[in-house]
Amino acid sequence: MENQRRNFLKTIMLGAAALVVAPALRIQQAFADLVKSDDPLVKALGYVSDAKQSKDRKDKKAQCxxxxxxxxxxxxxxxxxxxxxxxxxxxxxxWCRSYSARAKKA
Ligand code: SF4
Structure with missing residues (x-):
């Protein structure tokens, strides 16, 4: 009986901890850094944050x-x-020069 009670309390505490930690992780994810325009790979790919600003983009609907x-x-x-x-x-x-359209769902 005591073990059941202990396990129940442990489950409740883990659940409460998850409720606290999960939103914090979500917030951290929401504020992940954007790529830097001076990153050599970003430059090589010709990435722009606004696809309309790219002179290389041929497909006007193409974007990340x-x-x-x-x-x-x-x-x-x-x-x-x-x-x-x-x-x-x-x-x-x-958008960048490596854009590849995602396959549409069947
Ligand atoms: S267009 Fe595609 S490959 Fe290029 S930066 Fe956007 S998501 Fe990445």
């Missing part, structure tokens, strides 16, 4: 949010990881 390398599939995040640029996050409105 529709790229297969963009980390946010929900379309709700203000920025997300790009699989090609490890130094920071990119904006959904961005």
């Amino acid at each position: 949010s529709g790229c297969q390398f963009y980390g946010d599939l929900s379309g709700k995040e203000k920025q997300a990881k790009c699989q090609l640029i490890p130094s920071g996050e990119v904006q959904p409105t961005g």
